[in-house]
Amino acid sequence: xxxxxxxxxxxxxxxxxxxxxxxxxxxxxxxxxxxxxxxxxxxxxxxxxxxxxxxxxxxxxxxxxxxxxxxxxxxxxxxxxxxxxxxxxxxxxxxxxxxxxxxxxxxxxxxxxxxxxxxxxxxxxxxxxxxxxxxxxxxxxxx
Numbered sequence: 195x196x197x198x199x200x201x202x203x204x205x206x207x208x209x210x211x212x213x214x215x216x217x218x219x220x221x222x223x224x225x226x227x228x229x230x231x232x233x234x235x236x237x238x239x240x241x242x243x244x245x246x247x248x249x250x251x252x253x254x255x256x257x258x259x260x261x262x263x264x265x266x267x268x269x270x271x272x273x274x275x276x277x278x279x280x281x282x283x284x285x286x287x288x289x290x291x292x293x294x295x296x297x298x299x300x301x302x303x304x305x306x307x308x309x310x311x312x313x314x315x316x317x318x319x320x321x322x323x324x325x326x327x328x329x330x331x332x333x334x335x336x337x
Contacts, residue, residue: 279332
């Protein structure tokens with residue numbers, strides 16, 4: 195089944211919205227903690243000083259997570275678009291990946307249940323591998 199290659203940008207933009215939401219949450223939490231602790235930002239100029247001084251780094255940690263394995267998601271999506279090999283299966287996997295990452299962010303920025311967060315991360319990683327396999331398969335069929 196033919197899928198409009200432009201459809202892959204939906205999950206990409208959804209991931210960007212997630213990054214923006216987590217950015218706002220991180221900023222809000224940092225400002226709240228800086229004010230509550232009467233802490234000057236210069237006192238926490240490195241990541242280590244920041245982690246040691248602030249009590250709650252859940253959103254900041256999640257923000258960093260959004261620049262780790264999701265990079266491979268973006269590469270796959272761009273690759274699917276550039277090679278014009280997007281399939282319905284790959285598009286569905288991309289959307290499932292986004293939904294799992296939204297769940298992961300909600301857990302980590304929320305109550306931070308480690309086991310639940312790990313399950314969401316592991317599931318998203320398997321879906322990401324599936325996305326790459328789908329792209330690889332579509333490229334294999336072009337040869």
